[in-house]
Amino acid sequence: MTDTVISSATREVVIGFNRPFVIIGERINPTGRKILAAEMAAGDYSRVEADARAQVEAGAHMLDVNAGIPLADEPAILARAVQLVQSITDVPLSIDSSIVAALEAGLAVYKGKALVNSVTGEEERLEAVLPLIKKYGAAVVAISNDETGISEDPDVRFAVAKKIVQRAMDYGISPSDVVVDPLVMPIGAINQAGVQVMRLLHRLKTELKVNTTCGASNISFGLPRRNGVNAAFLTMAISSGMTSAITNPLHPEVIEAVMGADVMMGHDPDCARWIRKFRDVPPAGAPLEGAGRGRREGGHRRRPA
């Protein structure tokens, strides 16, 4: 099956159907984060560094880096953020911008083989981004919309994804270096969004045989208890063939859903990673039987040997 290899200077991550799911941390993104945007624009990257460390510590296998700040020098800021993040962590990065010059600035300083986020099926974008992917030997996220917008019909989105893969091949880029984003819509607005994306993920896996990613948190936009919806989405999407997602590893529900899905898919041999992660953790909300015997409330509890 298809393996997509992404790397930093010293570490390799492989996205693939027979492998554990890849979590790409979404936090380094000033969209909707006013303080972070102001700091990055002013040359203060302390929060970027903190977000990078926290996400890797929480279980992110890769980090998305976005510097989309209105009126700022996005290429310079993105390049600086990429350099900084690479100086403090060795996980591979997704270089994320809608501005082609920013993608190139990020690629120019990146050490390793990056994932570029993203290209769409729009002609202008294909012609601007794909040559960069080839030049830098990167992989690319292909978003399944085009000049006509985002179709609600998963078969139309499949056709757009197929076109992008074919255009990438025309530029000498292997289909294994194209990671398709099926586009996840808020299920609070579109009741069939889940069924649509599962169907599309299944076709992308079985027919186009490409790896997939998405902005997973979109699914729960506008709903209460978003992490519960996100967990259900991630679990089902993984069973439908999704192999990575840009999401928030700082939510324990997200990590648990992904690790549980890996167990169910047979991608955690002997459940070794699950057991290592949870053997000392009492269930959420469970009474702490050891409480009152010197342990602080909320602390971890060892099971009796």
Add this chain to the structure above:
Amino acid sequence: MTDTVISSATREVVIGFNRPFVIIGERINPTGRKILAAEMAAGDYSRVEADARAQVEAGAHMLDVNAGIPLADEPAILARAVQLVQSITDVPLSIDSSIVAALEAGLAVYKGKALVNSVTGEEERLEAVLPLIKKYGAAVVAISNDETGISEDPDVRFAVAKKIVQRAMDYGISPSDVVVDPLVMPIGAINQAGVQVMRLLHRLKTELKVNTTCGASNISFGLPRRNGVNAAFLTMAISSGMTSAITNPLHPEVIEAVMGADVMMGHDPDCARWIRKFRDVPPAGAPLEGAGRGRREGGHRRRPA
């Protein structure tokens, strides 16, 4: 698609592919519950009543009632438990025993159309149980093992399920009144247990077109943080076509996984049930922004209107 109708004297539950998932509460079962077993054997059903009320309150749509107590008069105890549970709640029941005389005693006093748990593919069981199902107009759980035991090959288990459905038809029982249990094995022991059961559930839905149930908690036997594994299993199984499960509704993770899966499958129009359930509930572990302003720690928090 196939609808399986189960009823009490006053309420109907329909198990089906285009409907919300049906949770069958597993708690009224003395297996492994010494105190409950001793109480039931002594004619004390107070814990049975409490378990019935608590499970319905927590979200169970049906309740499984089992009276498997060694050396006790199981037919009499099961019949009494069925009567008592029906006197205090109106959800339909699953009458659960490995003793045919107990199943008949339960059916004789049951008001409505019961689900009988269970028949296997063993000749002796088929010949003993299926006439009872026909006589009482009940539905039946068909467990996909036979004289040769439980196969690890999902295709063999599919063949056993198909045989039971055919034998049921010979007795004049509609396939829509056969709910197949694909048999869920502990994934800590059998790494491919998840993949196997998903494959089997998919075949049962698309080829045999029958509803399905299972003892869902088996999947996590021996693992830490069982509810996390159970949640991942339920979510994936629902996306593979499972339509009901015998499980523990007292675990909030189970209810949340099932409700999240219903949202993702498009079986919760406008996410209305999700929103009603969770609009006032802060995420687990989240800081309570309203704390210190008169609300108790751990209490529910209303969003600002």
